[in-house]
Amino acid sequence: MAKARQYHHLFMISTILLLLSLNSVPLVSAHFFPNITSIPEDLLKNASTNPWGYFRQLGGCQAGKQYDGLAKLKHYFQYFGYIPNSLSNITDDFDDYLESALRTYQQNFNLNVTGQLDNQTMNHIVRPRCGNPDIVNGSTSMNSGKTNTSSSHFHTVSHYTFFTGMPRWRKQALTYSFLPENQLTDEVKTVFSRAFDRWSTVIPLTFTKTDSINAADIRIGFFTGDHGDGEPFDGVLGTLAHAFSPPSGRLHLDGDENWVVAGDVRTSSLTSAVDLESVAVHEIGHLLGLGHSSVEESIMYPSITSRIKKVELASDDIEGIQTLYGSNPNYNGSSTESVQERDTGSGSSGAHSVHSRWGLTGLIMAFGVALLLL
Numbered sequence: 001m002a003k004a005r006q007y008h009h010l011f012m013i014s015t016i017l018l019l020l021s022l023n024s025v026p027l028v029s030a031h032f033f034p035n036i037t038s039i040p041e042d043l044l045k046n047a048s049t050n051p052w053g054y055f056r057q058l059g060g061c062q063a064g065k066q067y068d069g070l071a072k073l074k075h076y077f078q079y080f081g082y083i084p085n086s087l088s089n090i091t092d093d094f095d096d097y098l099e100s101a102l103r104t105y106q107q108n109f110n111l112n113v114t115g116q117l118d119n120q121t122m123n124h125i126v127r128p129r130c131g132n133p134d135i136v137n138g139s140t141s142m143n144s145g146k147t148n149t150s151s152s153h154f155h156t157v158s159h160y161t162f163f164t165g166m167p168r169w170r171k172q173a174l175t176y177s178f179l180p181e182n183q184l185t186d187e188v189k190t191v192f193s194r195a196f197d198r199w200s201t202v203i204p205l206t207f208t209k210t211d212s213i214n215a216a217d218i219r220i221g222f223f224t225g226d227h228g229d230g231e232p233f234d235g236v237l238g239t240l241a242h243a244f245s246p247p248s249g250r251l252h253l254d255g256d257e258n259w260v261v262a263g264d265v266r267t268s269s270l271t272s273a274v275d276l277e278s279v280a281v282h283e284i285g286h287l288l289g290l291g292h293s294s295v296e297e298s299i300m301y302p303s304i305t306s307r308i309k310k311v312e313l314a315s316d317d318i319e320g321i322q323t324l325y326g327s328n329p330n331y332n333g334s335s336t337e338s339v340q341e342r343d344t345g346s347g348s349s350g351a352h353s354v355h356s357r358w359g360l361t362g363l364i365m366a367f368g369v370a371l372l373l374l
């Protein structure tokens, strides 16, 4: 009887392992360019295709009317949290959902709040950006969540946000590793090392590279298209990367981007050239617990124009991350929040809990394993 039960357990475990392996996706070698002069000519000739460039045709559409393709734009807004996920019937109508989404989006990105598809808004919508949503489950964040909040800061209103519940790492010495299948060069790995350093300068956390991907706290990988977490990448431009809230430690980058590893990306003639370090610093902010910020100069601002390098933490980023972890004793700048505040769990500005689907998957898996062990 006991033996039969053992076999049953073995069978169930093998089934789970098989399912997990089926769920895994082929990994890619991303497009890296050591510097801008190493980008091949044929790539320069092939003008980059922006998956959102199509939206420009929708400029000037008016509320109350119906337009072919408007549903795609509404899906975009739903993806980034501006239209509730509960709305399943997305139509081509310029309805109240779209108008409300536009107003919130415009507020978050410091645009004129018109509720219309004007040029200024359209130019922002098509910008390449982080795949993490700005708002999740209707919890407002960024500027739109700040309107009724009394500012506890004296001269400036801070715009940093956290994930719901303010999750953060409970240890200070973190390790990170790269997916071996990506076969990244040392030069690429150094970019991430520099990006981690920018954060560890201001908070008392350390980041150490390890070769053991399974043991690492933070796992970094390049993927293309659908890669098994319900958040597929979309080719050149569009979404560039996404990262999960603590303590998940997963940082995914779009292998289809033209990543510039070193040198001045601003002088690139390739309009789709994206600076790797800029995106890495932003995504590490998510890994550590920061959501998106409305401060355009901040690292945690959701979008980045291609051919832009932005790697310095702004005061908004520093205030936000020090609210979670306190200040690095060696950091000379000022920290505006006391460390006690970070444990209260209050004060969360209701930012998103990214990839809750994974949370659910994890829960189901854990439940399954628990059943097996019974």
Ligand SMILES: [Zn+2]
Residues within 6 Å of the ligand: 130, 131, 132, 282, 283, 286, 292, 302
């Ligand atoms: Zn982001």
Ligand SMILES: [Zn+2]
Residues within 6 Å of the ligand: 227, 229, 231, 242, 252
């Ligand atoms: Zn992913």
